[in-house]
Amino acid sequence: MKNSLILLLIMIISFTACKNKVKDDLNNESAKSEDNFVNPGIMTPEVLWRLGRVSDVQVSPDGKTILYGITRYNIIDNKGNRDLFTISIEGKDVKQITQSEGGEFNAIWRPDGSKIGFLAADTGGIVQLWEMNPDGSNLLQISKDKDGFNGFKYSPDGQQIMFVKEVKVDKNIHDLYPDLPLANAMVYDELMYRHWDHWADEFYSHVFIAPFQNNQIGELKDLMAGERYSAPREPFGGIEDINWSPDGTKLAVSYKRLSGKDYAISTNSEIYLYDLKAGTSQNLTFEGYEGYDNEPVWSPDGKMLVWSSMAKPGFEADKERIMIHFFETAKTIDFSTKFDQSSHGFVFSKDSKTLYFISGIEATYQIYSLDLASGSINAITKGDHDYQSVAIAGNQLVGAKMSMKLPTEIFAIGMDGSEKQITFTNRDLLEKVKMAEVEKRWIATTDGKKELVWVVYPPNFDKSKKYPAILYCQGGPQSAVSQFFSYRWNFQVIASNGYIVVAPNRRGLPTFGQEWNDQISGDYGGQNMKDYLTAIDTLAAEDYVDENNLGAVGASYGGYSIYWLAGHHQGRFKALISHCGIYDLPSMYAATEETFFVNNDMQGAPWDKPQPKSFKDFNPANFVGDWDTPILVISGGKDFRIPYTQSMQAFNAAQLNDVPSRFLFFPEESHFVLKPQNSILWQREFKSFLDKYLKANK
Numbered sequence: 001m002k003n004s005l006i007l008l009l010i011m012i013i014s015f016t017a018c019k020n021k022v023k024d025d026l027n028n029e030s031a032k033s034e035d036n037f038v039n040p041g042i043m044t045p046e047v048l049w050r051l052g053r054v055s056d057v058q059v060s061p062d063g064k065t066i067l068y069g070i071t072r073y074n075i076i077d078n079k080g081n082r083d084l085f086t087i088s089i090e091g092k093d094v095k096q097i098t099q100s101e102g103g104e105f106n107a108i109w110r111p112d113g114s115k116i117g118f119l120a121a122d123t124g125g126i127v128q129l130w131e132m133n134p135d136g137s138n139l140l141q142i143s144k145d146k147d148g149f150n151g152f153k154y155s156p157d158g159q160q161i162m163f164v165k166e167v168k169v170d171k172n173i174h175d176l177y178p179d180l181p182l183a184n185a186m187v188y189d190e191l192m193y194r195h196w197d198h199w200a201d202e203f204y205s206h207v208f209i210a211p212f213q214n215n216q217i218g219e220l221k222d223l224m225a226g227e228r229y230s231a232p233r234e235p236f237g238g239i240e241d242i243n244w245s246p247d248g249t250k251l252a253v254s255y256k257r258l259s260g261k262d263y264a265i266s267t268n269s270e271i272y273l274y275d276l277k278a279g280t281s282q283n284l285t286f287e288g289y290e291g292y293d294n295e296p297v298w299s300p301d302g303k304m305l306v307w308s309s310m311a312k313p314g315f316e317a318d319k320e321r322i323m324i325h326f327f328e329t330a331k332t333i334d335f336s337t338k339f340d341q342s343s344h345g346f347v348f349s350k351d352s353k354t355l356y357f358i359s360g361i362e363a364t365y366q367i368y369s370l371d372l373a374s375g376s377i378n379a380i381t382k383g384d385h386d387y388q389s390v391a392i393a394g395n396q397l398v399g400a401k402m403s404m405k406l407p408t409e410i411f412a413i414g415m416d417g418s419e420k421q422i423t424f425t426n427r428d429l430l431e432k433v434k435m436a437e438v439e440k441r442w443i444a445t446t447d448g449k450k451e452l453v454w455v456v457y458p459p460n461f462d463k464s465k466k467y468p469a470i471l472y473c474q475g476g477p478q479s480a481v482s483q484f485f486s487y488r489w490n491f492q493v494i495a496s497n498g499y500i501v502v503a504p505n506r507r508g509l510p511t512f513g514q515e516w517n518d519q520i521s522g523d524y525g526g527q528n529m530k531d532y533l534t535a536i537d538t539l540a541a542e543d544y545v546d547e548n549n550l551g552a553v554g555a556s557y558g559g560y561s562i563y564w565l566a567g568h569h570q571g572r573f574k575a576l577i578s579h580c581g582i583y584d585l586p587s588m589y590a591a592t593e594e595t596f597f598v599n600n601d602m603q604g605a606p607w608d609k610p611q612p613k614s615f616k617d618f619n620p621a622n623f624v625g626d627w628d629t630p631i632l633v634i635s636g637g638k639d640f641r642i643p644y645t646q647s648m649q650a651f652n653a654a655q656l657n658d659v660p661s662r663f664l665f666f667p668e669e670s671h672f673v674l675k676p677q678n679s680i681l682w683q684r685e686f687k688s689f690l691d692k693y694l695k696a697n698k
Helices: 007-015 260-265 491-496 514-518 527-540 557-566 585-591 595-602 620-626 645-656 676-694
Strands: 053-059 065-074 079-088 105-109 116-121 127-132 151-154 160-168 203-213 242-244 250-255 270-275 280-283 293-298 304-309 321-326 331-334 343-348 354-361 364-371 377-379 386-393 396-403 406-413 419-421 437-444 450-457 467-473 500-504 545-555 575-579 631-636 661-666
Touching: 053 105, 053 386, 053 396, 053 406, 065 105, 105 151, 116 151, 151 242, 160 242, 203 250, 242 293, 250 293, 250 304, 260 595, 270 293, 270 304, 293 343, 304 343, 321 343, 321 354, 343 386, 354 386, 386 406, 437 527, 450 491, 450 527, 467 491, 467 527, 467 557, 467 676, 491 500, 500 527, 527 545, 527 557, 545 557, 545 676, 557 575, 557 620, 575 676, 585 595, 585 645, 620 645, 631 645, 631 676, 645 661, 661 676
Parallel strands: 364 386, 467 500, 467 545, 545 575, 575 631, 631 661
Antiparallel strands: 053 065, 065 079, 105 116, 116 127, 151 160, 160 203, 242 250, 250 270, 270 280, 293 304, 304 321, 321 331, 343 354, 354 364, 364 377, 386 396, 396 406, 406 419, 437 450, 450 500
């Protein structure tokens, strides 16, 4: 249910997409195309989809040049394309180094900096490894694998390559019944037969290694031969979960060596060390590590391995600890015992004395440093923004940063926290857009605590006027309302529609300490709902808010929140919108794929005796008789986390109870709406529904 920025999904779309020609000045990447684009001077869905999306920042071995990608979309073609760019660390000499008709991803530098490797489709549509000079010249297709690859990394000496590719392990229906070649069916004997947005098939993602010399790839060796497991783990594990040791003799790999029911009920991913010379593997987290263990990173001197670790089994939003294993003593130490924040995105300093990482604090994400000698942790950056990555470039850092007013751009960061923006991908377009202003407010809760609430005001906000307001209910349920610039739930678009957005960091959201984060488990309809209502009531009391025209919107757990509030808001709201929300907790428990999630948050199964109180006390379906507010219900046909039947039940219940309601269904979308035209349609339906019930009588 996590609403993260799903880079992997965006890359997949980009990789399969057509090329949208870019002719602008490359340092001000405002797009032009043939689709009669109109810029109304505010953030609209159409403007949003014109923005170039910066991703996957890679620093050259000499620390002087940055490699990154920009994804652009063509609304008419309903497709996107990702091209590669380089820019100097000073922010000069930007170059577009790919202009293919497809898209490129997983672009990295060769360890000696002489080449850039990346993955892209060949003429037959199979993803292969390509290389080119850093200026984009001398493009060469390196691999000709019949199946293609999903990811790769060079060994530190450049003499080997690690690949990730799909391998057929199980039999399919045609293997079982070869005399029925036109049969179309799937047969399963165990759980996890579908995951996130796809059905399980006979293929698993495996890790391979191969020698690499003179632009030639040698024989591939499957390190997981015969295993019915995938590495990286599904659905959101990535290439960051596999890393070479500095001497190139080992690989650290994070994945769940589980299947069937065990996979469905467990978060227990492990860190495996593959000794490539001995041909053996060692489970480094075999004992005492029952939750997620991810993103293993070696220190440059080879003496340490760091990874993020969750202690509680079955809890996907537990604190991400900083675990460091010391090979000389065979001891592992938690360096975050006194640090009440989650940590990820680790990178060691060149001398292996300092660890840099990303951590969330009060609905922002900052860059931190850990001094390994003293164990002290210090924030390097501060401010209302989200850093998404950090890398080392000589005596400074480089990071990708966003805020509610700025799509992702690349910044250089001094060790003193000073920042310099390097890329200006959307500057020309954004200079023509009046952005909505964002205010941070701390509001007292019903139990004597304080919650941080972001208030987003319409462009050209006039305090002497009254505006309808929208309560934004976050998904996750443990996913911070941070300074994200979302391409789905974009606060700039909502505010530009003429609404004040009230976005509280209610109970259950991270970056405010683990106690605040954990409180929501087993209490879905409890304190966090009071936090929601406290936030909207506080803003409704302002003279510039039209207290008679309030709405509430949300997706995933936020969608659950809407269904819950529909029966408990005491007339506050005049319009509600739920996207992919949970309507009936017992049926959701039995229909979702990662059972550990609902088992943890409901604190048991609906058939347990005694039955956990969540299924009765906090089940929206039990209170549908109290619904009386117009509601828009949205769902995707490929959403297997919260199956679309949940949305159908909610819409049907509203209709049968004569509640004004509308059902928007996307057969080809999953938990997210990712296609450009579908997304714009979503935004238009979203706006028109709110306008109908919150503005029509004004």
